[in-house]
Amino acid sequence: MRFLEQVGRSTISWAEDAGALTMQFWAVLRKLPRVVPIIGRKRRWRTTIEQMYAIGASALPIAGVMSLCSGFILALQGAAELRRFGALEYVVDLVAVGFTRELGPLITAIAVSGRSASAISAEVGTMVVTEEVDALRVMGLEPVEYTLAPKYLAAVITMPCLTVLSTLSGIFAGFVFLAFSIDMPLRVYFQAVAESILLRDMLLALVKSVVFATIIVHVGCLEGLRVSGGPEGVGRSTTTAVVKSIFLVIVADLAATAVFYLLGWSAVE
């Protein structure tokens, strides 16, 4: 009975989570036009630009370095196996396809989760604790429009850009490896890369990155808004935000990959 009770309780809490996530999402979607740069409300889109810098531009170094390292790892590990078959040049395909389809978006999402999901939930959580959210409501300003919507938009705009750049740096790491091991020239390498990746793969990666961006900001904001119990609550929600957002990003990635596989979009040729 205990067990059943626990299952029931956690199901309810999961359902509540899902419901809250959905409601917040719709509320933000309705306000999104107001924060779009140039055509939105002036004071709002300025915030969007600031957020684009905080969430996107300043995550570039860490996302780039993480991709560079993983690109190198992938090339090294792949080469160790492929060399046995005398197929070392397939490292190019491995790195290029692996990064455009999978690692580029995923590593970027993990870097942004670590930086921004925590930062967003801490910022929003502090606003809840210090009654700034209440102050906004009482002043007749919707926190959804004033604080949340700019973050959503900023993330959705900058994540695809970040993904492209970190994919490029991952692929570049593959070149560094091949240049040292078999003296492959840059031009040859990039020709081989261009032959192995498809436009479809790149587009799907961009779609994925938009989905990941939404997940990260969404979880960050929601955890922030749920903070209760003062400053310690902020700390707790920050941890939860990072864990939940990375988890959901990976689950979403799995779901997307499974769908693409079933649709037959995974075949190389």
Place this chain on the structure above:
Amino acid sequence: MTELNGRNTHDPVISLRGVSVAYGPRRVVEEVDLDVHRGEILVLLGGSGSGKTTLLKQVLGLAKPDTGSISINGVDITSCSKSELAAVRRRIGVAFQAGALFNSLSVEDNVALPLRELTRLAESTIKLVVWMKLTAVGLADAARLYPPELSGGMRKRAAVARAWALDPDILILDEPSAGLDPIVSAGLDELILFLKTAFRVTILVVTHELESAFRIADRIAMLQAGRLIAVDTKEKFQSNSHPRIRRFLDREPDQVSGGIQEGLMAYLRGVKYEH
């Protein structure tokens, strides 16, 4: 402003009828009836956990009471539409306990925020209004500072200036003197009295500070365990004989069951047995 100077000084600006709030099985506010009259300062007094913050949330429309109604300027905010609530809120200025200033904005931008967002005033007019408000609360020199650079007293003054930015009929101040030293706190009380006499603002102050309450109040309402146990003029309140109010005024501790002494003896006995 014309109806403010009007004939009837006893029409309630804020009126609570049978307001009850419960968190789960715990009843936090029970059957509260309270009127705040135009142009007066009403102090809502209560100890920690008496339900005054909860009651305040209901008055601001941030939460809905389980039962009862709250009307502000004649509009029932428990049943009105969103746009009506927004209209009511524009006539209310609120200074929250910790100030709730936006850390990313300077003091002057904090005060200017409601003007910029909710009115169509020209930027030059906004600058002038902000300067007037900041001068009135004594913060003209600190206009360009950011909230983290302010002292506790300055932060509360800035919060009052922002609450007052749109010239509301009603000012609601949550614990204006909590955590301030007596001199700064007295200065803030002066400011509250000045706002009342100079601008005929109706002011609702929520506090647990007796001294400040007696300095500024026209009437005092005392909340105890979610119930209003007294609503009276300051003078009558001081001579109220309700045991709980006496204890509050005389700063006597609550009776712990069995008394503190007995508890101490039991503790000492326990210590003896352990060794």
